[in-house]
Amino acid sequence: MTVTVRYFAGARAAAGVETEARTAATLEDLVREIADAHGPRLEKVLTACSFLVDGAQAHDPSAALAPGTVVDVLPPFAGG
Amino acid sequence: MSLPPLVEPAADLSIDEVRRYSRHLIIPDVGMDGQKRLKNAKVLAVGAGGLGSPVLMYLAAAGVGTLGIVEFDTVDESNLQRQIIHGASDVGRSKAESARDSIKEINPYVDVRLHETRLDSDNVLDIFRDYDLIVDGTDNFATRYLVNDACVLLDKPYVWGSIYRFDGQVSVFWNEHGPNYRDLYPVPPPPGMVPSCAEGGVLGVLCATIGAIQATEAVKLITGIGETLLGRLMVYDALEMTFRTIKVRKDPEGEPITGLIDYETFCGVVSTEAQEAAAGATITVDELKDMMDAGKDFELIDVREPNEYEIVSIPGAKLIPKDELLSGRALSQLPQDKPIVLHCKTGVRSAEVLAAIKNAGFKDAVHVQGGVTAWATRIDKALPTY
Numbered sequence: 001m002t003v004t005v006r007y008f009a010g011a012r013a014a015a016g017v018e019t020e021a022r023t024a025a026t027l028e029d030l031v032r033e034i035a036d037a038h039g040p041r042l043e044k045v046l047t048a049c050s051f052l053v054d055g056a057q058a059h060d061p062s063a064a065l066a067p068g069t070v071v072d073v074l075p076p077f078a079g080g
Numbered sequence: 081m082s083l084p085p086l087v088e089p090a091a092d093l094s095i096d097e098v099r100r101y102s103r104h105l106i107i108p109d110v111g112m113d114g115q116k117r118l119k120n121a122k123v124l125a126v127g128a129g130g131l132g133s134p135v136l137m138y139l140a141a142a143g144v145g146t147l148g149i150v151e152f153d154t155v156d157e158s159n160l161q162r163q164i165i166h167g168a169s170d171v172g173r174s175k176a177e178s179a180r181d182s183i184k185e186i187n188p189y190v191d192v193r194l195h196e197t198r199l200d201s202d203n204v205l206d207i208f209r210d211y212d213l214i215v216d217g218t219d220n221f222a223t224r225y226l227v228n229d230a231c232v233l234l235d236k237p238y239v240w241g242s243i244y245r246f247d248g249q250v251s252v253f254w255n256e257h258g259p260n261y262r263d264l265y266p267v268p269p270p271p272g273m274v275p276s277c278a279e280g281g282v283l284g285v286l287c288a289t290i291g292a293i294q295a296t297e298a299v300k301l302i303t304g305i306g307e308t309l310l311g312r313l314m315v316y317d318a319l320e321m322t323f324r325t326i327k328v329r330k331d332p333e334g335e336p337i338t339g340l341i342d343y344e345t346f347c348g349v350v351s352t353e354a355q356e357a358a359a360g361a362t363i364t365v366d367e368l369k370d371m372m373d374a375g376k377d378f379e380l381i382d383v384r385e386p387n388e389y390e391i392v393s394i395p396g397a398k399l400i401p402k403d404e405l406l407s408g409r410a411l412s413q414l415p416q417d418k419p420i421v422l423h424c425k426t427g428v429r430s431a432e433v434l435a436a437i438k439n440a441g442f443k444d445a446v447h448v449q450g451g452v453t454a455w456a457t458r459i460d461k462a463l464p465t466y
Contacts, residue, residue: 006324006326008247008249008315008324008326009244009247009249009315009317010244010247012317047269047270047364047449047450047454048269048270048274050264050265050266052264052326052328054327054329055326055327055328055329056263056328056329056330056331056332057263057266057331057333057334059331059333072326074249074264074265074313074315075269075274076221076242076265076268076269076274077242077243077244077247077249077274078218078219078220078221078224078242078274078276079130079219079242079243079244079276079277079280079282080127080129080130080131080132080216080217080218080219080241080242080243080277
C-alpha cells in the first residue's frame, strides 16, 4: 500500500526529507523499510519515536495499513 | 478545538486595571468579559525555567489573577541564556522567589503562590487541585508523565510544550475533551536515548517561541476564544522556520489512567554515572544478535533477578543479579579474558552495573540498550515480555 510518511524534528534531520511516499503493508514493514532506506542514524532515532497512524497510536504493528494512510514519525524530547 | 470559557468572570475591574488592560479590552473577542475571566483565573506553571519564563511573564502581563509556580531549583549562570525571568543579580537565589519578584515588577496585581518543592506522586494532586489550568515547562519525562496523569485524574487542561536544540513541540491536552499526553507518547523513550537540554543544548530564543504559544493557549482556554491546540500538535523547526500542525486523536485502546505510579521507574531514570558509563558502550539487540551469529567470544551477563530470568531470558545469558555485582561479591564470577555484555529488562540496571564494573577495572564491557524487552520485541518475537 502507498502511504505517506511525515518526519518531524530529529527524525526529519536523520531522514533528510520532510515527507515521502512509501509502499508497505504494515507499520512494522514500513519502519523496517525506512530504517533500511535512510540508514543507521534514522534507525537509532526510530527506536525512541512515536508513530501516529492517521493521528492515533497503532497498537498492532502488524495490522494492515490502508492506502493513503499518513504515518507521522515523532521523536520525543522533554526539555523545558 | 473550540471550548467554552474555563473560568467565570471576576466581579469587576478597578479603574487602574481598566487602564492597564486597555489594549485587551478594546479587542471585541476579549473585552471586559474576557479580562475579568483572566483576573479570576488561577494558572500553575510547573517549572520557572526556559518555558516557564515567558509563560509566567506574559500571563502576568495579561492579567491572570493568580499564578502558581512549582520550582525547587536555584538560578544558575547557565540559565540566563534563555530563562529571562531571572537576571544576573538572581544567580544563586531560589528560582521561585526570583520569578515572583519579576512578576511583581511586571504586574503587582498578580497573586503569586510559590510551591518550592519537587513535584511527586505524593504532593501533585494537592498542589494542582486549586488551579484551573496547568502549564508544563519541566525538563524531564518522569515529571511530564506525572503532570499528565495528575491532570487526567483531576480533569484539568494541560498546556504542554517541549524544546530541544532548534525543535519545539506544543499542544493542549485535556482528557475530558480530547487526547492526553499518553495518546501522543504512550511510553517514555528508552532511558538514555533522548538527551536533555543540559546534555544536548537548546537555542535560547526557542523558549520564547514555544512559551509564547503556551501562554496564548492558556489565555484562549481561560477566555473561551478561538480554536485551541487540543487534538493538534504543533511542531516548530527554527532552522527551517516552519510550523507544522498534525492531528492527534484519542487512543481508543489506550490504558485508562486510574492512579499515579512510580514515574522514575516508569521512565527508567538513570544516574549520571551510569549515563557516562553507557556513552559509547551501548549496543543494540541487533548488534548483540550479530555478535552471536558471528560466533564472537564474549560473556553475556543478565543482571536481573532470578524470577525475571525464569520468565524470559536471552539464550546463553548467565544470571548474576545486579546487587551481587554492585556489592562486589560477584565480581570474581566475571571473566577477565573476554568482553562482557550486560543486559537487564530495559537497559537501566545494566547501565548502573556497567558503571560499577568499569570502576572495578573491567574496561572491555558494554550493555544492551532496551534489554531483554528489546530482544523479545525485535529479535525473537516468540518470547514473552513482562
